[in-house]
Amino acid sequence: MKKVDLYTDGACSGNPGAGGWGAILLYNGIEKEISGAFPETTNNRMEIYAVIAGLRCLKERCEVTVYSDSAYTVNAFNAGWLQSWLRGGWKKADGKPVLNADLWSELYTLTKEHVITFIKVKGHADNAYNNRCDALARAAIKALRQE
Secondary structure, three states: OEEEEEEEEEEEEEOOEEEEEEEEEEEOOEEEEEEEEEEEEOHHHHHHHHHHHHHHOOOOOEEEEEEEOOHHHHHHHHOOHHHHHHHOOOEOOOOOEOOOHHHHHHHHHHHOOOEEEEEEOOOOOOOHHHHHHHHHHHHHHHHHHHO
8 A cells, every 4th residue: 555644734814814725745755735725714624624635636545644733633533533523413522513514524534545644743843844834825825815
């Protein structure tokens, strides 16, 4: 099975506001950068969407290590939040609807197609790929505003 590293980040100018996402896929010495933006969104949506966009690029079942500085995204999987939300009909422990359920649902479907490990990295620190994803997300916001 192919092994892929996926670095992701999301950014928002205003929250909500214009938002961007960036991702870098690393496979066998090859790097692929992708990014995009939405005119009205939130930082959390962009963090989740970056992972979705990266996984959409994969053409076959892979072993993927996802690196994200979003505790929200990583903990949804590593702390079992997503499984609880699924069992609870997309409701949180307090009975309120899960925010971003549309994206979580799509991400969950994509994660079932691969073997995935989520790793939390420190944001805006010394991780070059995380910093590059942040730059891609911010550049996508800037480009959106110039359209």
